[in-house]
Amino acid sequence: MKTKPLSQDPGSKRYAYRVNKEENRKELKHVKIDENSVAQKNGKLDLPKKKFYRQRAHSNPFSDHQLDYPASPDEMDWSKLYPHFYDQETGKMAKQVTIADIGCGFGGLMVDLSPEFPDELILGMEIRVQVTNYVEDRIIALRSNHAKEEGYQNINVLRGNAMKFLPNFFHKGQLSKMFFCFPDPHFKQRKHKARIITNTLLSEYAYVLKEGGVVYTITDVEDLHHWMVKHLEEHPLFERLSESWENEDKCVSIMRNATEEGKKVERKRGDKFVACFRRVQTPEII
Numbered sequence: 001m002k003t004k005p006l007s008q009d010p011g012s013k014r015y016a017y018r019v020n021k022e023e024n025r026k027e028l029k030h031v032k033i034d035e036n037s038v039a040q041k042n043g044k045l046d047l048p049k050k051k052f053y054r055q056r057a058h059s060n061p062f063s064d065h066q067l068d069y070p071a072s073p074d075e076m077d078w079s080k081l082y083p084h085f086y087d088q089e090t091g092k093m094a095k096q097v098t099i100a101d102i103g104c105g106f107g108g109l110m111v112d113l114s115p116e117f118p119d120e121l122i123l124g125m126e127i128r129v130q131v132t133n134y135v136e137d138r139i140i141a142l143r144s145n146h147a148k149e150e151g152y153q154n155i156n157v158l159r160g161n162a163m164k165f166l167p168n169f170f171h172k173g174q175l176s177k178m179f180f181c182f183p184d185p186h187f188k189q190r191k192h193k194a195r196i197i198t199n200t201l202l203s204e205y206a207y208v209l210k211e212g213g214v215v216y217t218i219t220d221v222e223d224l225h226h227w228m229v230k231h232l233e234e235h236p237l238f239e240r241l242s243e244s245w246e247n248e249d250k251c252v253s254i255m256r257n258a259t260e261e262g263k264k265v266e267r268k269r270g271d272k273f274v275a276c277f278r279r280v281q282t283p284e285i286i
């Protein structure tokens, strides 16, 4: 007889943990967490534990996942993700998302970017369900534990396939920064089409990035680094930024150290290859 995975076995610790967190998430995911609401609940929220959110390492970006996405950016309700930035009087968002972390994994980059860019909304997009749940629970706990200083109100995560629906979420030229940190390498030649940087996808990224906006890439896989550099260099709407620019940019140093994958590479003393590209002006068509 086949045994159930721990996440589906009602007797297991993982099942109980997930059910408990799910209830908490349902209640708190879209509400404004502030000093008042926290005072009513009292007590600190524990940060989620990764071991309870395990799932397969990869999710096929070409599968038809059950994903929610708006028909167009105007139909997206951002107030649910960033309630602090919703203006009750005007019924509008005071800010829009300008920074995107594509394939954000466990969310470490956003957590470190948040205090550096308090006036910008930062969105992580992640295809794996349990990993997205982890990031949601992490943000709920951080918002709750830092309610006094209104911390972490400017970050959130969406479960989504960044290879398919970015223009459904973002207007043309909306983003100022896009991060691609330690993307899945898809080593085999026949899998290269699943890489998150390809010619076609770069045109979509150029569409949602504003002129002067920046694509940040980092990987520990040298072959993938060359692949990303090659495709970005060949694309007419991107130009590579210099090493001295990289050395002075605060996001590059955060990106090198903040993400969970980056930390893993650090522990193994592996190499990290960085390349950043500016979205150039769209040429005029005469």
Ligand SMILES: C[S@@+](CC[C@H](N)C(=O)[O-])C[C@H]1O[C@@H](n2cnc3c(N)ncnc32)[C@H](O)[C@@H]1O
Pocket (backbone or CB within 6 Å): 057, 058, 059, 061, 102, 103, 104, 105, 106, 125, 126, 127, 128, 131, 160, 161, 162, 163, 164, 180, 181, 182, 183, 184, 196, 259, 260, 261, 262
């Ligand atoms: C190797 S992990 C890196 C995670 C994180 N950026 C870091 O540096 O720790 C790559 C992540 O990208 C996610 N991912 C892969 N393809 C994706 C896609 N098409 N859309 C959104 N996320 C994707 C994976 O589920 C995985 O969590």
